[in-house]
Amino acid sequence: MLKRYRKFTGLFLILIAATLLFAWEARGRDMILMQDVCVAKIEIQEGQLLAKDMLKKVAVPRNAIISGAILPGAVDAIVGKRCIARIPQGAQISERLLADEAERHVAGSSSFVIDKVWIFMRSSSLRAGDRVEILTNDGLRSFGIFNISYVKDEKESEVRSAAGNGGLNLNGQSEVDRSEATAQIDHVEIETILSTYLYIKSYAETCTGSSLLLVRRE
Numbered sequence: 001m002l003k004r005y006r007k008f009t010g011l012f013l014i015l016i017a018a019t020l021l022f023a024w025e026a027r028g029r030d031m032i033l034m035q036d037v038c039v040a041k042i043e044i045q046e047g048q049l050l051a052k053d054m055l056k057k058v059a060v061p062r063n064a065i066i067s068g069a070i071l072p073g074a075v076d077a078i079v080g081k082r083c084i085a086r087i088p089q090g091a092q093i094s095e096r097l098l099a100d101e102a103e104r105h106v107a108g109s110s111s112f113v114i115d116k117v118w119i120f121m122r123s124s125s126l127r128a129g130d131r132v133e134i135l136t137n138d139g140l141r142s143f144g145i146f147n148i149s150y151v152k153d154e155k156e157s158e159v160r161s162a163a164g165n166g167g168l169n170l171n172g173q174s175e176v177d178r179s180e181a182t183a184q185i186d187h188v189e190i191e192t193i194l195s196t197y198l199y200i201k202s203y204a205e206t207c208t209g210s211s212l213l214l215v216r217r218e
Helices: 002-033 072-078 194-206
Strands: 034-040 055-061 110-114 119-121 131-136 142-152 187-192 212-217
Touching: 034 072, 110 194, 131 187, 142 194, 187 194
Parallel strands: 119 212
Antiparallel strands: 034 055, 110 187, 131 142, 131 212, 142 187
16 A cells, blocks of 8 residues: 555656746746847837837847847837937847937937828828828838928928917817818828838839828827
C-alpha cells in the first residue's frame, strides 16, 4: 500500500512539474523576460504628428528596450506630438524622438500645397487653422496630422466663412456651425517639413486618380 502511495505521489509531482514547466514556457518566460512597448505600425516621417493608428503594441526582450520607450499605457499622452526624426516601421517609439505641438509654426516647416487632383475627399467646411489627418483613400494608411495654413479657391484667394472670423477655427467651432464659404475650395496648404511633404507627394503622384482623404481632427 505504501509503495503504491509513493508511486502515485511521484506521478502527481511529475504532473505538477510538467504543468509548471508548460506554464513557464507559455507565459512565465514572457512575463519575466519580455515587456510590451509601442512600436511604429507604419514608417513615420520626421515632422509628422502621431496618431493612435500609427502605433501598435509588441512584446520585446527587456534588455532590448530603448531609452525613453513608450509603454502601451502612455499612448494617450503622446498622441498629437511631433516626430523630430524618421521612425522606421517596427521601430520602438521613444519620448526622445517626440516634441510637443504647442505652437502652430514649427522650426523648419513651411506651407505646401495639397493639389486638388490628389484629394479624394475633404470637407467643404475646412478653414485655415484646422487640423487634418491625411490618409490613403481606403483609410488604411495615415501620413499624420497637420495644421492647415491656407484654404484657397482656384484663383488663389483664401476661402473664408462668409459670416466672418476670417474662416479660422476659433473656439472649437464645429463644422455644422460654420457659415457658407466665400468661394468653392480648390486646394489646401498644410504646414510641414519638406521631407514629409515629398513623401506625401510621391505617394499621391504614383497613384491613379485621387488618392488622399483629408479628415478634420480636433
